[in-house]
Amino acid sequence: MVDLSTRYMGITIQSPIIAGSSGLTGRLESLLELERNGVGAVVLKSIFEEEILNEHQVHLGSLDSFQSELEYLDYYDYKLREEKVGNYLQLIEKAKKKLNIPIIASVNCISAHEWKAFAKSIASAGADALEINAMLLPADLKKSPDDMEALYDQIIHKVVSSVNIPVAFKISPYFTSLANSALRFSKSGISSLVMFNRTYNPDIDIYEQSITHSNILSNPIDLLNTLRWTAILANRINCDISASGGVSDAASVIKLLLAGAQTVQVASTLYKNNVQYVNELHNEIGRWMSRFEYTNIEQFRGKLSYNQTENAAQFERVQFMKYFGEYNHE
Numbered sequence: 001m002v003d004l005s006t007r008y009m010g011i012t013i014q015s016p017i018i019a020g021s022s023g024l025t026g027r028l029e030s031l032l033e034l035e036r037n038g039v040g041a042v043v044l045k046s047i048f049e050e051e052i053l054n055e056h057q058v059h060l061g062s063l064d065s066f067q068s069e070l071e072y073l074d075y076y077d078y079k080l081r082e083e084k085v086g087n088y089l090q091l092i093e094k095a096k097k098k099l100n101i102p103i104i105a106s107v108n109c110i111s112a113h114e115w116k117a118f119a120k121s122i123a124s125a126g127a128d129a130l131e132i133n134a135m136l137l138p139a140d141l142k143k144s145p146d147d148m149e150a151l152y153d154q155i156i157h158k159v160v161s162s163v164n165i166p167v168a169f170k171i172s173p174y175f176t177s178l179a180n181s182a183l184r185f186s187k188s189g190i191s192s193l194v195m196f197n198r199t200y201n202p203d204i205d206i207y208e209q210s211i212t213h214s215n216i217l218s219n220p221i222d223l224l225n226t227l228r229w230t231a232i233l234a235n236r237i238n239c240d241i242s243a244s245g246g247v248s249d250a251a252s253v254i255k256l257l258l259a260g261a262q263t264v265q266v267a268s269t270l271y272k273n274n275v276q277y278v279n280e281l282h283n284e285i286g287r288w289m290s291r292f293e294y295t296n297i298e299q300f301r302g303k304l305s306y307n308q309t310e311n312a313a314q315f316e317r318v319q320f321m322k323y324f325g326e327y328n329h330e
């Protein structure tokens, strides 16, 4: 018998596989189905700051600048937001009543504005933890790396200082110095770094000559970036790592645990293979563990992380020079 339980953000969960935030975690019925199929925890579909602001724009008319809008909202607007937040808080309350697994709420931030109050309400509604999804595309020509980093720090500070539940911080890989930023974030009171969020990628249709978008769901190849950074940072930063991105099968989960992740989040593969697929993942992980005589996850977690393997340089290699030279097309 193998034991798949693990600790994440100070909470014991029965499986390292967490249902990541997506449309599959936005309704009570699907949350119950995820629990029935054995996920260790669920991250609720995010409540989007943008979404709330858009709603404001429709009702309040456009304002000169983003900042003035935020200031305006500070004074005048709580009703519309209350409705959105109200529905979200209700979902947390209902989920807490019906489910036994931990409920991780999720807030998608684009600024350091206002989330303090929301974060507090989310905690009071009973969420076991809060995941902040702060994906800021560094596309503003006027914003320096320091400006961007400061914004991330402010968001973390505001949320962490206002709640007493564990906070996870979900990031993209778009950092000038990812390892250094991850270390700093990990020392600012968060309990986990979730790496990585999936970016919406615009594409171009050459026949319609219009902007379109690329696949919503991830591809198994996306795992490799998640794997590299999990291995580089595991046990070297001051918080847990929840690996997310390209996890398509049991082997992906095992790889990320070997690289040192505390938990692994899945979204696309649940859309592709259905929620029952979690059972298959568990069975296959169990078979792999038995084959290597592991009875619990701690026996192999991080075995191939940067600071435990003799081959750490493999994770840092980015140039293909040697391989290009040796590569022979078959």
Ligand SMILES: Cc1cc2nc3c(=O)[nH]c(=O)nc-3n(C[C@H](O)[C@H](O)[C@H](O)COP(=O)(O)O)c2cc1C
Pocket: 020, 021, 022, 023, 045, 046, 047, 106, 108, 133, 170, 196, 197, 198, 216, 217, 218, 219, 222, 244, 245, 246, 247, 265, 266, 267, 268, 269
């Ligand atoms: C349809 C869909 C909806 C998503 N919605 C959210 C969301 O609301 N908030 C969030 O933080 N991440 C969201 N994500 C990102 C996932 O939580 C996950 O981080 C990402 O898809 C990478 O994991 P995957 O390769 O298993 O899909 C969404 C992903 C998908 C595919």
